[in-house]
Amino acid sequence: MSTQKHSFQAEVAQVLHLVTHSLYSNPEIFLRELISNAADACDKLRFEALDNSGLYESDPELRVRVSFDEKARTLTIDDNGIGMSVQEAIDNLGTIAKSGTREFTSRLTGDQKADAQLIGQFGVGFYSAFIVADKVTVETRRAGLPVSEGVRWQSDGTGDFEVASIERAQRGTSITLQLREDAQDFLNGWKLKSIINKYSDHISLPVQMEKEEWKDGEQEGEPGGMVKTGEWETINQANALWARPKKDITDEQYIEFYKSLSHDFEAPLAWSHNKVEGSTEYTQLLYIPAKAPQDLWNRDKHAGIKLYVKRVFIMNEADALLPSYLRFVFGVIDSADLPLNVSRELLQESRDVRAIRDGNTRRVLGLLESLADEQRTDAQSQEGKIDIGSGEATPAPESTADVTDVEDKNAAGKETATAAGASAEFADEAGKYARFYAEFGAVLKEGLGEDFANRERIAKLLRYASTQSDTVSVSLADYKARMKEGQKAIYYLTADNLAAAKSSPQLELFRKKGIEVLLMTDRVDEWAMGFLSDFDGTPLQSIAKGAVDLGDLQDEAERKAAEEAAEAFKPVLERLKAALAAEAEDVRVTTRLVDSPACLVVKDGQISTQLARLLKQAGQAVPDTRPVLEVNPAHPLLKKLEAADGAAFADLAHILFDQALLAEGGLPADPAAYVKRVNALLA
Numbered sequence: 210m211s212t213q214k215h216s217f218q219a220e221v222a223q224v225l226h227l228v229t230h231s232l233y234s235n236p237e238i239f240l241r242e243l244i245s246n247a248a249d250a251c252d253k254l255r256f257e258a259l260d261n262s263g264l265y266e267s268d269p270e271l272r273v274r275v276s277f278d279e280k281a282r283t284l285t286i287d288d289n290g291i292g293m294s295v296q297e298a299i300d301n302l303g304t305i306a307k308s309g310t311r312e313f314t315s316r317l318t319g320d321q322k323a324d325a326q327l328i329g330q331f332g333v334g335f336y337s338a339f340i341v342a343d344k345v346t347v348e349t350r351r352a353g354l355p356v357s358e359g360v361r362w363q364s365d366g367t368g369d370f371e372v373a374s375i376e377r378a379q380r381g382t383s384i385t386l387q388l389r390e391d392a393q394d395f396l397n398g399w400k401l402k403s404i405i406n407k408y409s410d411h412i413s414l415p416v417q418m419e420k421e422e423w424k425d426g427e428q429e430g431e432p433g434g435m436v437k438t439g440e441w442e443t444i445n446q447a448n449a450l451w452a453r454p455k456k457d458i459t460d461e462q463y464i465e466f467y468k469s470l471s472h473d474f475e476a477p478l479a480w481s482h483n484k485v486e487g488s489t490e491y492t493q494l495l496y497i498p499a500k501a502p503q504d505l506w507n508r509d510k511h512a513g514i515k516l517y518v519k520r521v522f523i524m525n526e527a528d529a530l531l532p533s534y535l536r537f538v539f540g541v542i543d544s545a546d547l548p549l550n551v552s553r554e555l556l557q558e559s560r561d562v563r564a565i566r567d568g569n570t571r572r573v574l575g576l577l578e579s580l581a582d583e584q585r586t587d588a589q590s591q592e593g594k595i596d597i598g599s600g601e602a603t604p605a606p607e608s609t610a611d612v613t614d615v616e617d618k619n620a621a622g623k624e625t626a627t628a629a630g631a632s633a634e635f636a637d638e639a640g641k642y643a644r645f646y647a648e649f650g651a652v653l654k655e656g657l658g659e660d661f662a663n664r665e666r667i668a669k670l671l672r673y674a675s676t677q678s679d680t681v682s683v684s685l686a687d688y689k690a691r692m693k694e695g696q697k698a699i700y701y702l703t704a705d706n707l708a709a710a711k712s713s714p715q716l717e718l719f720r721k722k723g724i725e726v727l728l729m730t731d732r733v734d735e736w737a738m739g740f741l742s743d744f745d746g747t748p749l750q751s752i753a754k755g756a757v758d759l760g761d762l763q764d765e766a767e768r769k770a771a772e773e774a775a776e777a778f779k780p781v782l783e784r785l786k787a788a789l790a791a792e793a794e795d796v797r798v799t800t801r802l803v804d805s806p807a808c809l810v811v812k813d814g815q816i817s818t819q820l821a822r823l824l825k826q827a828g829q830a831v832p833d834t835r836p837v838l839e840v841n842p843a844h845p846l847l848k849k850l851e852a853a854d855g856a857a858f859a860d861l862a863h864i865l866f867d868q869a870l871l872a873e874g875g876l877p878a879d880p881a882a883y884v885k886r887v888n889a890l891l892a
């Protein structure tokens with residue numbers, strides 16, 4: 210094959226343009242990205258070689274090498290991993306397959322500063338080479354292909370790249386960067402070593418550099434210098450970070466490892482690292498990010514869990530190891546029991562996998578509980594500061610006896626706290642749990658419907674705004690603790706947003722009586738609450754569903770007065786029902802209103818008008834149910850209605866209904882007719 214020219218896919222060209230034209234605040238990350246790709250390539254080889262050891266050819270010691278040539282101004286990252294065929298080089302290095310990066314390019318604005326920030330959130334893998342290089346040459350051969358099927362891929366990072374076939378004795382990939390003028394300081398052994406130590410220490414393969422030694426000048430007066438010895442030395446620790454004892458790992462190392470797993474540029478909020486022994490043995494290292502990724506709401510988002518079996522990399526995105534409502538967690542599971550040839554299908558069925566999944570779930574919930582407790586203790590101490598130590602947290606309650614943390618045991622063999630880390634960067638006054646909840650609370654709520662076994666633990670972790678708190682900070686336990694004497698239920702209201710919730714007419718009676726109501730404004734709330742009928746023995750009751758029954762909170766006299774009013778109002782109700790037959794399922798007198806003339810409620814067990822609206826917007830089929838109109842006979846509008854008849858009555862009745870709809874964020878079915886009726890009234 211002679212040299213062929215190809216154009217980059219449009220998105221790649223966009224990314225490259227950005228990489229080369231925006232001032233990258235942290236240019237050294239190119240090395241992390243390239244070493245990480247090289248290590249992945251070695252992992253892939255090791256995995257494929259499980260079935261075909263011939264792929265190792267005569268070179269079984271997997272490693273990554275970094276070298277530089279000061280004269281030629283080049284830097285080379287070389288691996289003896291899986292390598293690439295011609296087609297793979299064209300596809301992998303000329304297009305963007307990763308959904309994350311595609312999403313990223315779709316969000317580019319053209320504003321360099323904003324885009325550069327965006328790029329920071331995504332990471333650009335291989336293309337980060339162009340941060341420091343104005344020409345990149347990749348020479349590679351896929352393991353198992355003949356020497357004659359090597360490939361040279363070359364590009365200056367503008368619109369095109371060239372591919373030529375070459376002879377290549379060595380399998381694997383070698384990437385040579387022609388460094389730009391402003392990146393010459395990377396031609397320095399010390400600097401490269403310190404970058405490797407900083408970013409690539411956790412990589413389980415040796416990352417090597419050629420040893421250098423000081424040599425005096427040959428002649429008197431001639432300056433000495435560092436000379437390469439031809440011997441390779443390993444720079445990183447070269448054992449998997451999660452397999453090391455916790456006491457040997459610093460917070461910085463945990464954080465760097467997280468960044469390499471997640472491509473997140475921010476430190477994680479917390480982590481938990483444990484060796485679990487018992488009927489199923491595995492090591493788990495799980496992280497809770499500080500920021501939600503762009504695709505958190507994508508139902509197809511995969512878990513950020515890497516699966517290893519006895520240190521051998523098996524797969525990314527091991528979805529079976531965590532329930533979907535914890536899909537924000539990143540981490541590594543290294544199993545001692547699973548077979549090396551485990552497939553995704555097999556994972557679904559394995560008992561060991563189920564045990565690991567349950568263990569992971571408990572661990573993440575435990576970690577969240579300790580963050581929540583920390584915040585509570587902190588709030589109580591009134592100092593408003595968060596402990597920023599190495600993050601030893603309170604023990605996570607473990608419900609199964611066969612799970613122990615061997616490395617958490619102290620010298621006396623007693624179990625101590627779960628190792629939980631937390632980064633100092635987020636020790637602001639809002640507290641870590643509040644930060645977590647703001648980013649991921651809505652996803653956690655999905656757990657109510659998804660994970661029956663842990664429903665109570667999840668319920669304890671939920672936080673809401675309420676009629677007593679604008680911030681999303683009230684737990685169900687807090688609410689219960691300050692319930693009024695005689696109150697029998699935890700009351701809540703779902704709405705599109707806090708402002709709509711707070712001005713809802715449904716709240717009037719509760720306000721008047723000083724009864725707290727939880728205000729729920731996440732889309733998922735109503736659905737999730739459908740799975741939570743009570744908390745700690747107290748029923749949860751939506752104040753927009755069914756009739757209000759305040760039980761002992763309503764005194765006899767009030768009840769009697771309401772009944773009498775309803776009786777006296779009956780003839781008007783009958784007329785209202787007839788006038789609104791198409792809109793309302795029923796019309797009845799209510800005690801829940803104080804200042805408003807009317808409101809809409811649905812029957813117990815029905816979806817609210819608000820959820821029905823959301824579902825319709827999302828294009829989903831919604832059962833055709835009509836709400837109940839509840840009216841306040843003491844309101845002047847109702848008095849007016851009582852006196853009206855004929856067309857005037859019908860118009861007023863419709864205004865009443867449409868206004869109740871407006872009050873809860875809906876729109877009249879016929880807005881023009883509504884406006885006409887109101888105008889007629891005003892004129």
Ligand SMILES: Nc1ncnc2c1ncn2[C@@H]1O[C@H](COP(=O)(O)OP(=O)(O)OP(=O)(O)O)[C@@H](O)[C@H]1O
Nearest residue numbers: 246247250288292293301302307333334335336382
């Ligand atoms: N050293 C290498 N050896 C073999 N293949 C490689 C190497 N470097 C890159 N590739 C191939 O090129 C693809 C694109 O690399 P790139 O770094 O852009 O993204 P990625 O590695 O898939 O994603 P991420 O960097 O987010 O993990 C890789 O998926 C891999 O198939």
